[in-house]
Amino acid sequence: FFEGKELRLKQEYFVVAATLQDIVRRFKSSRFGCRDPVRTSFETFPEKVAIQLNDTHPALAIPELMRILLDIEKLDWEKAWEVTVQTCAYTNHTVLPEALERWPVYMFEKLLPRHLEIIYEINRRHLDKISAVYPGDWDRLRRMSLIEEGDPKRINMAHLCVVGSHAVNGVARIHSEIVKTTVFKDFCDVEPDKFQNKTNGITPRRWLLLCNPGLADIIAEKIGEDFLTDLYQLNKLLDFVDDEAFIRDIAKVKQENKLKFAAYLEKEYKVKINPDSIFDIQVKRIHEYKRQLLNLLHIITFYNRIRKDPNKNFTPRTIMIGGKAAPGYHMAKMIIKLITSVGEVVNNDPVVGDRLKVIYLENYRVSLAEKVVPAADLSEQISTAGTEASGTGNMKFMLNGALTIGTMDGANVEMAEEAGEENLFIFGMR
Secondary structure, three states, X not given: OHHHHHHHHHXXXXXXXXXXXXXXXXXXXXXXXXXXXOOOOOOOHHHHOOEEEEOOOXXXXXXXXXXXXXXXXXXOHHHHHHHHHHHEEEEOOOOOHHHOOEEEHHHHHHHOHHHHHHHHHHHHHHHHHHHHHOOOOHXXXXXXXXXXXXXXXXXXXXXXXXXXXXXXXXXOHHHHHHHHHHHOHHHHHHOHHHEEEXXXXXXHHHHHHHOOHHHHHHHHHHHOOHHHOOHHXXXXXXXHOOOHHHHHHHHHHHHHHHHHHHHHHHHHHOOOOOOOOEEEEEEOOOOHHHOHHHHHHHHHHHHHHHHHOOOOOOOOEEEEEEOXXXXXXXXXXXXXXXXXXXXXXXXXXXXXXXXXXXXXXXXXOHHHHHHHHHHOOEEEEOOOOXXXXXXXXXXXXXXXXXXXXXXXXXXHHHHHHXXXXXXXEEOOOO
16 A cells, blocks of 8 residues: 555655756756856746646645755755745645645655655744744644644645745635635635635637537637637627527537537447437546536436336437546446446336437546537536536536536536526535
8 A cells, every 4th residue: 555655755756856956957047958057046036937836746846945945055944945935836626635645754754854854844933933823722733733643643735835835726716715714724814815716727729629610610700710819709609699590500510519429439339329319428537526426316317217107208318427536446436337337227228218328438538528528418517516626627518518517616606607597507505
């Protein structure tokens, strides 16, 4: 078990160390491609360099930059710390506690002893500051410490990221509020100005122009091509909501995309599906909070309804679920097994026929997403409210004309504001 964890820590340090050596070398050189060090002062380092910590995985950049500045460049602690904090900023991507890294201290003692010394000193100074603001509040000191007492002692990498950065952001408005009010509440109480929101986004170049050229052409014919660099231009399409020829053209492109994807599925998965059915799609990492199980319960319910009343007129539906499970996540793998087992029953039931098909899209990846997204009729964004940081698949599907069924979670909240809540199927907690 610990061999895998140790390898992961080595990998994280390797990438961080290589990156920082390159950053420092380039900062010191006078011009591109020149290897002769010219700059010796690190005064302007934060003006020339920005290190964005994308979740806790590159958190070692903070003690590694301190190590370089202290041990190699011979800066004093205060100056090195000022440069490090002004250079680093941290993006939090999840509120799930199991996803925030906590490394055992003994692993650092073995692999990164100098970094552990630096982290201890960062923590000592950090806790001195906190106890000056909240004297005698030992519980707060325990909660805010970079070191978690226990067996084994652990280093809280998210706390290291917050303390060692000049800015901390969440990735959707609701998520950034949760970050401020729960995950890092104690830190936000001390430095509220450090916390911001930056809602995630997608590129319309890939997720419209490249993957759905038919739709992009129709839009460009009506409003020009400026929307590719300024997506707010899509507001101009509101003038054409009652234009029957325009609506017909869009529906025609969607049907062509569905036919294309149906042919791909027949070729790759040997499953024949009805291209006139609703393409109901949930593609994302397999995780309990993303609720693929809820989707499965709906599939079973729909199947039972058809079985109970086979002569009733049902709108045909092809439900596709795609995504990968983390290597050590047993429950996620069991969910994949359940999807394929339910599909086995549904797809081979002659009573059901082509009114319901269930497909697990294996090896889900960007190149497959580029085929799936333009063909979708219904986009499933059904995570338990308050658990999905942002999501970007929700945006990709909406940009390609799929309707969204989902919870008020992640970026769905802001999408509902933009598109009008009446244009999404919203359910669940708020």
